[in-house]
Amino acid sequence: MTRLVTLKLIRLVPVMFLVSVLTFSLLEVAPGDPALTIMGDNPPCPSLIEQELVAEYGEETDISLLCTQAVYQSVRERFNLDDPIWERYLIWLGNAVTGDLGIRLTNQSFTVLEGIQQTFPVTLQIAIFSMGLALLVSIPMGVWAAFHQGKGFDRLSGGSSFAIISIPSFLIGLLLIFFFVWRPWMLRNVVLIFAMIWVAWLLWSALKRIVSRMVSGSEAGAHATTDFVLAATVALVALGLFFWWPDFPRQGFSRWTSDEGILENFRTAFLPALTVALTEIAVFTRLLRSDIIATLQEDFILSARARGFSNRRIMFRHALRPSSFSLITLAGVAFGRALGGTVIVETIFRLPGMGRFIVDQGVRLNDYTVVMGGVLVLTTAVVLLNTGVDIAYYYLDPRIRRGRR
């Protein structure tokens, strides 16, 4: 086990090296000049340079252009921008290895590490929330759809999944803002109506069960009780939501360490997380559904049925685990994507996340230390995630535990 983890972690090194080399070269060929950003539009002419220029050209000459050029040169020298690319890379690498990601070129009062420390937790939290939400919703939905394959719920979830997958995520974000922020009463009523229909259906089926039990003469069973309990829960949740419908902010983010507390943090994180999660819910549900359907065809499911186990037991104890391999893989990939690709969501909801940090502060301004530092952190996170997925495999599927015994 330790060996496995160590091996995976060792694998991290070449991956990160390659990614950093590629990113660095890409930044080099990208248009733009960090020195220009550092200088700003109308750089003041430092008196030292001014004196030198005056001494050289005399009082009469307009030295402003010459001064700008001189400042530009000094900036490039100061940040070693004229050194060959490999030299700059090696210097950066040497510092990065010791944990020093450098200062931000365009905002020299801050280091890159500080920027990452401020923004990464936000991105990480949104990613964790959205993945948790996606798994929490999609696993029951996938199981239910697979179990009632071809029935109403399965077809409904299939259809809506494809609809959701085909909507781009920025549009999902805008739609969510529209309904949750501008038209909350619509959602509130829709939820209430659906819940009431559900409750009515549950009560009706419970009633049918009781009547049929009474007719056939055997004891009234536990099934009706579960229906009643479920119906009561649904009704309570729906009513609670109706009367205390949470009001979500259009934008902004409150850290959970801030004074407003953790509830405020949840409230601000919900819509961005839902935006990321919706697509994943759709994908995960369809994936898990089809994997479970495939597993249910297996002989060991048939033999479990022949052993007299209940459907629920077969589904959760026998079918779910062998069906979860591709879901785990995809969830790992999706998590990585959520970490690195939330820039759109962060922009829509104005979150101080790392995607925006890298794009707005790094790429746009040609600030290579910001981009390099951000990419390094993201790469590490993604590789660690994949290691986590591999370890999860190890536990889920004994067949891959080769070379251990």
Place this chain on the structure above:
Amino acid sequence: MRIKKARQAIENFSTNPSVSTTIYPMTLTTSLDAALTSDTSNNISTSDMSSFASSSSSALLKVSDLHTHFATDRGELRAVDGVSFSLDHGSTIGIVGESGSGKSVTVRSIMNILPRNVGLQAGEVIFEGENIQDLTGPEAKHFWGVKMSMIFQDPMTSLNPVVKVGRQITESLRYHLKMSRPEASARALELLELVGIPEARRRLSEYPHQLSGGMCQRITIAIALSCQPKLLIADEPTTALDVTVQKQILDLLDRLQIDQKMAMILITHDLGVVAGRADEIAVMYAGRIVEKAATTDLFASMRHPYTQALFESIPKIEHRSHTRLRAISGQPPDMTNLPTGCSFSPRCRYAQERCLTEKPPLEADPVNTNRSYACFYPVNTPAGEEALSVNIKHGKSAAGLDMSREGLEGVSLSGDGIGGGGLIDDGDGIGGGGLGEMADEDLEGMDG
């Protein structure tokens, strides 16, 4: 490959100590009779001969007029179309037939594990005097897998690949018998020893992929036996196994059946498997039982042409090498579109006009009421002999089957073009481990 398997199966059959090696003479009726009598006599001592009377009131299991139909795209598929049999405590019935003949669906109906697209299910299954369809509540919850259990064809796939062997055994014990964890593991260990697994304690913590096929089948047997069932259903328990292992598993089942006083339904497409082991044999074709008799009676003289054809398609040791097998001509029937008359008539050498229009009912033999068959012109009866000679004279049967292509003595025919349906030329059609792999898709495909 299949031929080899077939030879092995026959050898397997003949190595059974009480059966002489000359069990497959050209005329079946004599020495086989003797061989099988001597064989079954020691087997049957454990069970009651009177069990063959199908109307026995003490029967453990009584299946009457079982129908299982499936709704398919091509129409209604009558996988089981009126099957009746009964089984006494401790006795064995062998159900024999090609793939797609409905034998698996029959037992799956009894085990209540049919796929969901089952269209119609009718008939009665009475177990210990109780109709299993009427079971409710905890009685139903702890019936299948407890009173009757089942083992399947492929042991490698019928165990959950991600669960340790020990937990797969204890799951039944804990779920059905409400044993505590230590009790269950102690019992699991006992069970593994019972089915002859060496180093049982170590095996408990292993996964199925770490075990061989034979070992896995022993474990599925251990699981099936865990709640001490009164009836064990073995659905082709040896088909997926190596031949040497086949015999071990069959012998194990024999021993356990006697030890545990279980009744057994043994499904196979290999007459060699059931010959020495079943008290009674039911031959199925196209969803119906076409012949049912005590094993001794059946092998002494067959009545249904299909049974005869099945038997003749087994390669025999005393045949010269390169002898052509007498596979059953024609194709297995399209189960969604069965002939109006007897389902076997298009392939039958005895078929007459009547067979094409009328379905023969399964009726008891007028002489020996313990056997029954569904044929108007039974083999080894005057009516049958006459039908056959009429067909030979015409050169073809009433259904148009070409009789000239396979003469009665045509065992050593060689050359191409033999066999009406071309199955003879088809390596797969040669019944070895199986008398017919021909229509696998028909039923197997539907189980989804």
